[in-house]
Amino acid sequence: MNEILLSNEVIVYLLAETVLYLLLFIAFLVTLGLLKRWNFDAFTSEQFQLENRSYLVMTIILFVMLLKILLLPYFVYTIDRLSDLVPGAMCAAGVIKANAYGNPLLSLKIVILFLSGLWLSINRLDLGAKNYPYMKLKSWFFIVVFLFLSAEFILDILYFTHIETTNPVSCCSVIFGQTGGANGLPLGLDIPKLLILFYLLFALVVLTLLSDLLLLSLPATLFFAVIAYYAVVYFFGTYIYELPTHQCPFCMLQDHYYYVGYLLWGLLLFGVFFAIDAAVMQKIFKQPAETLKRNALLLLSLFVLLCSAYVAGYYFKNGVLL
Amino acid sequence: MVILEKVSKVYNEGTTQAFEALKEIDLHIAGGETVVLSGVSGSGKSTLLSLIAALDKPSSGKIEVGGELISKLPDIHASAYRAKRIGIIFQHFNLLEALNVEENVIVPLINSGLKTEEIRQKAAKSMEMAAISHKASQQVNALSGGEKQRCAIARALVHDPELILCDEPTANLDRANSLKFIEILRSLHHMGKTVVVATHDPLFEGLPFVDRVIHMEDGRIVEPAGAAPSADLTEES
Numbered sequence: 001m002n003e004i005l006l007s008n009e010v011i012v013y014l015l016a017e018t019v020l021y022l023l024l025f026i027a028f029l030v031t032l033g034l035l036k037r038w039n040f041d042a043f044t045s046e047q048f049q050l051e052n053r054s055y056l057v058m059t060i061i062l063f064v065m066l067l068k069i070l071l072l073p074y075f076v077y078t079i080d081r082l083s084d085l086v087p088g089a090m091c092a093a094g095v096i097k098a099n100a101y102g103n104p105l106l107s108l109k110i111v112i113l114f115l116s117g118l119w120l121s122i123n124r125l126d127l128g129a130k131n132y133p134y135m136k137l138k139s140w141f142f143i144v145v146f147l148f149l150s151a152e153f154i155l156d157i158l159y160f161t162h163i164e165t166t167n168p169v170s171c172c173s174v175i176f177g178q179t180g181g182a183n184g185l186p187l188g189l190d191i192p193k194l195l196i197l198f199y200l201l202f203a204l205v206v207l208t209l210l211s212d213l214l215l216l217s218l219p220a221t222l223f224f225a226v227i228a229y230y231a232v233v234y235f236f237g238t239y240i241y242e243l244p245t246h247q248c249p250f251c252m253l254q255d256h257y258y259y260v261g262y263l264l265w266g267l268l269l270f271g272v273f274f275a276i277d278a279a280v281m282q283k284i285f286k287q288p289a290e291t292l293k294r295n296a297l298l299l300l301s302l303f304v305l306l307c308s309a310y311v312a313g314y315y316f317k318n319g320v321l322l
Numbered sequence: 323m324v325i326l327e328k329v330s331k332v333y334n335e336g337t338t339q340a341f342e343a344l345k346e347i348d349l350h351i352a353g354g355e356t357v358v359l360s361g362v363s364g365s366g367k368s369t370l371l372s373l374i375a376a377l378d379k380p381s382s383g384k385i386e387v388g389g390e391l392i393s394k395l396p397d398i399h400a401s402a403y404r405a406k407r408i409g410i411i412f413q414h415f416n417l418l419e420a421l422n423v424e425e426n427v428i429v430p431l432i433n434s435g436l437k438t439e440e441i442r443q444k445a446a447k448s449m450e451m452a453a454i455s456h457k458a459s460q461q462v463n464a465l466s467g468g469e470k471q472r473c474a475i476a477r478a479l480v481h482d483p484e485l486i487l488c489d490e491p492t493a494n495l496d497r498a499n500s501l502k503f504i505e506i507l508r509s510l511h512h513m514g515k516t517v518v519v520a521t522h523d524p525l526f527e528g529l530p531f532v533d534r535v536i537h538m539e540d541g542r543i544v545e546p547a548g549a550a551p552s553a554d555l556t557e558e559s
Contacts, residue, residue: 043383043384043393044382048380048382055397130394130395131394
């Protein structure tokens with residue numbers, strides 16, 4: 001067994017994922033039964049048993065999904081810690097590239113974070129009603145999420161069992177090599193255009209959320225999330241590291257930078273999620289979404305402020321920009 | 323007011339210890355009716371009350387109270403239903419011993435959203451109705467059994483419920499206090515409240531204000547009957 005699987009963080013992570021997956025697998029089997037026999041209008045013993053069982057199984061799913069959300073930052077922390085074991089890796093950026101499974105796994109985890117959040121919102125609606133109106137919908141949605149979770153579990157195993165501690169990875173040689181950062185940017189953008197787009201999209205997201213144009217806010221928020229990622233990696237991140245050639249999404253998660261990456265990425269992910277959730281709840285479920293919109297505005301504004309504060313702070317301290 | 327259709331309750335369902343406490347009960351109780359459920363211990367009276375109060379769910383069947391389907395209420399709504407529509411008086415009073423009488427009476431109104439002054443007024447009215455006002459500031463653990471019961475009555479009435487459920491309310495009371503309790507029940511009946519009393523106390527048989535005495539046996543209603551006029555209970559109380 002290699003050193004990776006013997007590290008404390010990986011043992012805890014894989015153990016937690018395995019236990020949670022087993023719980024989800026049981027919930028999946030029960031949910032299939034619920035979908036087959038559920039009839040709320042019946043007053044039979046079988047239906048009462050299904051309702052009791054559904055309450056139990058939905059509580060299990062709720063518990064697991066909340067833990068899965070907490071496990072995402074722990075996963076990032078784990079791979080960051082593994083950089084000590086993987087030659088060439090200075091942070092999680094190198095470790096995630098240690099094999100072909102890393103990046104798909106991280107992307108899948110972010111997709112699952114959003115899907116789990118949506119499931120939790122639908123579940124809250126269902127529990128808030130007296131007659132389980134979304135029971136079937138949330139069960140079908142869980143089945144879909146479970147397929148993603150199964151893929152994630154398989155990728156988790158494949159990823160951690162295929163990290164070689166003998167082959168050097170190309171962590172910083174690639175990331176540091178992109179001076180100016182323009183090479184890595186999409187759509188032929190350069191840094192000034194990227195920043196203009198970043199702030200314009202943020203303004204668009206704020207306006208669409210405030211003016212209830214939620215169908216427009218959905219694509220605007222998703223586009224903002226993509227542009228914000230590049231803006232942080234290729235511009236704002238360099239002010240966190242105070243080094244223009246250091247363009248890494250992961251180093252800011254380390255203690256040298258006071259773990260600010262967790263806050264920064266957390267604000268972005270949860271801000272984007274609340275904006276999407278607001279659109280889904282209001283447009284599809286016809287539910288009031290004022291709190292969700294307020295949360296999205298607050299988190300995304302804090303994200304933009306925090307990014308901008310690093311640039312402003314650097315300028316006030318040194319009198320120049322990087 | 324209360325409609326039960328083919329209501330059954332099985333404890334430990336699906337196990338070897340399965341016990342059928344209620345068997346396909348059909349029962350209609352009109353608004354303003356005072357009904358006594360009688361029967362020996364284990365006949366299903368308390369189970370029936372707990373289902374009407376949404377403290378538990380049936381194994382099958384339909385329960386409606388005031389037009390609201392309660393047999394399938396999720397727990398969070400069941401609590402709201404009880405807080406709004408039901409007053410329960412328990413055999414063992416279920417008071418909070420560390421609090422005084424007034425504080426116990428106020429408990430159901432804690433999350434009502436009412437102002438403190440309104441809550442105090444409602445508590446005072448309720449304590450007066452239950453004849454326990456004079457002990458308002460007394461710690462509950464210093465009360466006699468009868469006083470505890472009157473405190474429990476005040477607590478059950480403080481939110482002005484439509485339906486009052488009493489589970490063996492006189493089981494821990496002496497005869498004098500039991501008769502006082504019956505007097506309070508009579509007042510509630512005259513106020514138009516719907517009252518359901520589960521008891522095996524013979525004092526409740528033949529009360530003039532009781533509309534029906536329903537006999538239960540082995541989880542079934544065996545004899546729904548109208549009440550016969552009482553002999554001399556009114557004088558005694």
